[in-house]
Structures are given as C-alpha cells and as structure tokens.
Amino acid sequence: MIIDLSSFHDETVINLSIEGQLNKDDIKVYGRKIKFLEPIKYCGEIYRVDDEKILHLNISYHYQEACGRCLDNFSRKDKTVLSGKLVNKESEVETADEDEEAIVYSGEKLELDEHIINAIILSLPMKPLCHEECKGLCANCGINRNKKDCQCVIEDIDPRLAILKDLFPRE
Ligand SMILES: [Zn+2]
Ligand SMILES: [Zn+2]
Incomplete structure (x- = not known):
C-alpha cells in the first residue's frame, strides 16, 4: 500500500x-x-x-x-x-x-x-x-526423533567434561 x-x-x-x-x-x-x-x-x-x-x-x-x-x-x-x-x-x-x-x-x-x-x-x-x-534428527541414522525412537547410541559428552575425563582417568 x-x-x-x-x-x-x-x-x-x-x-x-x-x-x-x-x-x-x-x-x-x-x-x-x-x-x-x-x-x-x-x-x-x-x-x-x-x-x-x-x-x-x-x-x-x-x-x-x-x-x-x-x-x-x-x-x-x-x-x-x-x-x-x-x-x-x-x-x-x-x-x-x-x-x-x-x-x-x-x-x-x-x-x-x-x-x-x-x-x-x-x-x-x-x-x-x-x-x-x-528433538531434531538423529545424527547417526537421520530419523526424525520427534516421530520415532531409534536405537542409536550417541556419545553426548560436553567437550569441557571430556577434557576432565582425560586429565583424571578413572582407575
Ligand atoms: Zn523440529
Ligand atoms: Zn538414530
């Protein structure tokens, strides 16, 4: 207009x-x-x-x-x-x-x-x-996670925690 x-x-x-x-x-x-x-x-x-x-x-x-x-x-x-x-x-x-x-x-x-x-x-x-x-798509199989669950196991570790894990390996 x-x-x-x-x-x-x-x-x-x-x-x-x-x-x-x-x-x-x-x-x-x-x-x-x-x-x-x-x-x-x-x-x-x-x-x-x-x-x-x-x-x-x-x-x-x-x-x-x-x-x-x-x-x-x-x-x-x-x-x-x-x-x-x-x-x-x-x-x-x-x-x-x-x-x-x-x-x-x-x-x-x-x-x-x-x-x-x-x-x-x-x-x-x-x-x-x-x-x-x-929930987005599964990074592994690409399935829409809102609609279906998949059996994929995705290691979801905070990168900052991952560093700690390396510094202090579990005995
Ligand atoms: Zn969405
Ligand atoms: Zn998957």
Missing part, C-alpha cells in the same frame, strides 16, 4: 488511519524461506506529534517454515509492530540515516510494503523451531 501524506499539509488533520492487507507469497532471508499462508494484515495510524509524523502499525501474519532441527515444515501465527518517525528522504538532514526508528519516504508517498516486510524479518526468531522441545 502507498500512503499519500499530502493530506498532512492541512494542520487540522491529526491522524490518518491505515488498514490493509499485503499479498506476499514468501520471503527468502538468511538462507531461510518464509512462506506466507495468508495475506499479511496490518492496521494502525499515522499521527502528528509536534512537527513530526509518527507511524504505528500492528502487523499480523501466518507463515510456514522448515524447522532448523528436524527440517519438518511448521506454521505459526505471529504479530509485530512497525513504529517510528516518518522522515522525508529529500528534506531531512544526513543524521536521519542514523535514526533507527526512522521510516523513510520520498515525495508525499510512503510505500508501506517494504517497511512491513522488514518489520516481519526483524521479528522472526533467530532459529526456526517447530516447537521448543524439538
């Missing part, structure tokens, strides 16, 4: 409601593929604070991704917020670039989509997991 900010020239306009959906199939980021199962939904407003325009948007999305441990696809519904000061690319001084909260636009147009996608990327967990206790 492209928001026309020209109405803000009128001092009596205090806020601008925003509500919409963004159709995006997937995003590929950090070698991950985030597949959206439904349109991304957002709603919020742009409002005036002194001389500044502030955007606050609630974003909700439903996505599917492969688990980083067991490689199975899982889906999750999540929410995030896109919030910050609107900064005009042409009229602002250089320092604006360093302002992390700044949401940059040019002309009278604010292109929301890219900002929404960035907000989603920032809110994704560092490591995708189907669930916290995912």
Whole structure:
C-alpha cells in the first residue's frame, strides 16, 4: 500500500488511519524461506506529534517454515509492530540515516510494503523451531526423533567434561 501524506499539509488533520492487507507469497532471508499462508494484515495510524509524523502499525501474519532441527515444515501465527518517525528522504538532514526508528519516504508517498516486510524479518526468531522441545534428527541414522525412537547410541559428552575425563582417568 502507498500512503499519500499530502493530506498532512492541512494542520487540522491529526491522524490518518491505515488498514490493509499485503499479498506476499514468501520471503527468502538468511538462507531461510518464509512462506506466507495468508495475506499479511496490518492496521494502525499515522499521527502528528509536534512537527513530526509518527507511524504505528500492528502487523499480523501466518507463515510456514522448515524447522532448523528436524527440517519438518511448521506454521505459526505471529504479530509485530512497525513504529517510528516518518522522515522525508529529500528534506531531512544526513543524521536521519542514523535514526533507527526512522521510516523513510520520498515525495508525499510512503510505500508501506517494504517497511512491513522488514518489520516481519526483524521479528522472526533467530532459529526456526517447530516447537521448543524439538528433538531434531538423529545424527547417526537421520530419523526424525520427534516421530520415532531409534536405537542409536550417541556419545553426548560436553567437550569441557571430556577434557576432565582425560586429565583424571578413572582407575
Ligand atoms: Zn523440529
Ligand atoms: Zn538414530
């Protein structure tokens, strides 16, 4: 969605409601593929604070991704917020670039989509997991240990303890 900010020239306009959906199939980021199962939904407003325009948007999305441990696809519904000061690319001084909260636009147009996608990327967990206790794949036979147990015996010794074991061999 492209928001026309020209109405803000009128001092009596205090806020601008925003509500919409963004159709995006997937995003590929950090070698991950985030597949959206439904349109991304957002709603919020742009409002005036002194001389500044502030955007606050609630974003909700439903996505599917492969688990980083067991490689199975899982889906999750999540929410995030896109919030910050609107900064005009042409009229602002250089320092604006360093302002992390700044949401940059040019002309009278604010292109929301890219900002929404960035907000989603920032809110994704560092490591995708189907669930916290995912047991992952067996390092020996490759079986999905969430679904089946295997008989593999894997020596799972903390490397720090392994050193101690060598230093103090059992008699
Ligand atoms: Zn998993
Ligand atoms: Zn195994």
